Amino acid sequence: MLKSINGKSAIITGASSGIGKATAIALAHEGVNLVLTARSEDKLSKICKECSQYGITAKYYAGDITQEQTSIEVVKLAMKLFGKIDILIANAGIGLVQDFLDSSMDDYDRLMNTNMRGDYAICLHTLPKMVERHEGQVIITSSVTGINGHGDETAYSASKFANRGFAQSLNKAFRPKGIKICCMDPSATNTQFEINHGRTTAENNNSIMLTSEDIADSMVFVCKQSKNARIMEMRIASMSGD
Numbered sequence: 045m046l047k048s049i050n051g052k053s054a055i056i057t058g059a060s061s062g063i064g065k066a067t068a069i070a071l072a073h074e075g076v077n078l079v080l081t082a083r084s085e086d087k088l089s090k091i092c093k094e095c096s097q098y099g100i101t102a103k104y105y106a107g108d109i110t111q112e113q114t115s116i117e118v119v120k121l122a123m124k125l126f127g128k129i130d131i132l133i134a135n136a137g138i139g140l141v142q143d144f145l146d147s148s149m150d151d152y153d154r155l156m157n158t159n160m161r162g163d164y165a166i167c168l169h170t171l172p173k174m175v176e177r178h179e180g181q182v183i184i185t186s187s188v189t190g191i192n193g194h195g196d197e198t199a200y201s202a203s204k205f206a207n208r209g210f211a212q213s214l215n216k217a218f219r220p221k222g223i224k225i226c227c228m229d230p231s232a233t234n235t236q237f238e239i240n241h242g243r244t245t246a247e248n249n250n251s252i253m254l255t256s257e258d259i260a261d262s263m264v265f266v267c268k269q270s271k272n273a274r275i276m277e278m279r280i281a282s283m284s285g286d
Contacts, residue, residue, distance in 0.1 A: 046268040050075030053126035058136030060087035066256035067263045072098040079122040080104045109136040109162035119169045132170045134163040135185040144198045152199045159203035178222035181267050184211040188231045224274040226266050230259050231281040252284035
């Protein structure tokens with residue numbers, strides 16, 4: 045039987061749109077209190093108001109996840125509000141569709157800093173709080189491109205392989221400390237993620253993709269496992285995908 049997560053507290057990075065926003069709303073519906081972070085204060089404010097309608101506490105910290113100070117402040121805020129962090133959704137990410145020879149080292153740095161450095165920092169500052177209680181659930185959003193690299197998403201694929209390796213390493217290190225680590229591997233999802241960075245809205249809408257809500261449901265499912273059960277990795281594809 046899946047456990048209740050009502051009254052739990054969660055941090056979600058990359059929470060201003062797409063999978064992060066959908067996961068915030070899904071967790072709020074389950075009674076989970078939230079601290080959300082992303083760069084857009086306007087979007088975060090609106091999402092917190094929407095989540096609060098479910099009777100939970102939802103606050104935000106607007107900041108750049110590539111800067112370690114953002115993670116420090118987010119964790120500080122969550123501890124001040126709730127005194128604990130039960131769930132971490134390390135979800136901040138950007139994408140880029142382009143031929144490898146058209147890319148630059150600036151492209152590489154931008155993707156790796158957001159997709160991997162951001163995850164590293166938020167985990168670095170959250171996990172000690174979970175270890176103190178010998179309990180916690182971390183979900184790191186990777187991608188199917190972290191399982192099979194895509195030829196037109198070279199830097200993105202590299203960052204997502206890094207996410208998976210990071211999650212696997214954390215799983216080895218923190219399972220004995222009572223912490224569950226899950227790597228979430230969605231296939232193509234219809235969000236604004238790569239719009240104007242190699243994809244268009246029309247192309248997305250003409251494809252049969254997953255929705256952000258599909259992934260959010262999976263996030264909630266992982267969080268509701270019994271204390272003795274852990275999902276180490278979950279790959280999600282649409283019915284039209286391979």
